[in-house]
Amino acid sequence: MAQKKKLGATAKKNKPSSKQKKQSHQVVVEIPEIPVIERPEGTEWFVIHSYSGYENKVQKNLMYRTESMGMQDKIFQVVVPTEEEVELKDGQRRTIERRVFPGYILVEMILDEDSWYVVRNTPGVTGFVGSGNKPTALRQEEVDKILKRMEAQAPIIKVSFKVGQRVRIVEGPFEDFMGTVDEIDLERARVKVLVNFFGRETPIELDFLQVERT
Numbered sequence: 001m002a003q004k005k006k007l008g009a010t011a012k013k014n015k016p017s018s019k020q021k022k023q024s025h026q027v028v029v030e031i032p033e034i035p036v037i038e039r040p041e042g043t044e045w046f047v048i049h050s051y052s053g054y055e056n057k058v059q060k061n062l063m064y065r066t067e068s069m070g071m072q073d074k075i076f077q078v079v080v081p082t083e084e085e086v087e088l089k090d091g092q093r094r095t096i097e098r099r100v101f102p103g104y105i106l107v108e109m110i111l112d113e114d115s116w117y118v119v120r121n122t123p124g125v126t127g128f129v130g131s132g133n134k135p136t137a138l139r140q141e142e143v144d145k146i147l148k149r150m151e152a153q154a155p156i157i158k159v160s161f162k163v164g165q166r167v168r169i170v171e172g173p174f175e176d177f178m179g180t181v182d183e184i185d186l187e188r189a190r191v192k193v194l195v196n197f198f199g200r201e202t203p204i205e206l207d208f209l210q211v212e213r214t
Contacts, residue, residue, distance in 0.1 A: 039076060042110045044137035047129040048119060052103040055080045058124035059105060065122055074115040077108040081146050086157045086189075093209065100149065104129070111135060157186050161213040167193060171210040178214070179204070 050058040059078045066075040081100040086093055109115050116135070119125060128135035161167050161181055169177045179193035182203060189208050194201040 039108070040073075040110060043076065043108060044111065045140075045143045046107050046109060046111065046119075046135050046137055048105050048107055049126045049129060050103055050105060050124045051126065054124050055099060055103070055105055058122065061124060062105075062107070062119060062122045065118055069118055071115060071118050073110075074112070075107065075109045075118065077106075079106040079108075079147075079150075081106060081150055083149060100146070106138070106143070106146070111137075157189055157208065159184065159186075159191075159208055161191075161211065166214045167191075167211040168214050169193065169195075169204075169206065169210060170212050172206065174204060174206075179211075181211075 048058075059080050062075070062078050066072060066078075081104070082097045083100055085096050085098045087096055107119060109119070116128075120128065130136035161184075163181050163184060165181050167179060167181055169175055169179065174195060177195050179195040180201075181191060182194045183192040185191070190205055191208055191211055192203050192205050193211060195204050196202075
């Protein structure tokens with residue numbers, strides 16, 4: 001009996017704790033590095049023109065033609081430059097995707113007769129941007145600037161009022177007061193409004209949603 005008791009005590013002593021159990025189930029996940037894509041010599045960015053409002057459709061058409069006609073070795077990327085914009089309307093925030101250059105699409109490609117034919121004859125494409133019949137390639141710094149603008153994390157805030165305009169406060173302790181916009185802080189989405197109290201103009205800082213243009 002004493003021997004059994006001793007064995008039981010030993011088993012209890014060697015039993016892993018809940019913390020040890022938790023540690024034994026931890027899995028280390030290694031995130032692979034994203035490889036840098038190297039393009040063949042002669043690869044450049046060109047701009048094509050389409051009807052405004054049909055940019056996304058043209059993008060899909062061109063990507064489909066590139067694959068179906070086996071041109072993946074000459075046409076690499078088709079980009080519609082866009083950026084996120086926060087629109088304030090009727091007291092609501094609405095995030096929309098705005099086209100930076102309406103009617104224009106960027107194409108990364110090696111330009112020759114075959115690739116030109118595929119792009120130019122894509123439904124919705126009205127032509128290349130360039131002088132005469134010769135497409136003009138973008139400078140790399142221009143491309144980098146456009147792509148960086150698209151990757152910006154903070155969306156652009158669009159407001160319907162500007163400095164010097166009259167606005168009405170629609171929310172908060174100063175609701176229904178009228179004032180004049182003195183400063184607009186797009187980064188913080190705040191506006192400073194000058195409100196007249198007993199003959200004196202007093203600055204009040206408000207959220208964009210708390211005011212509306214009169």
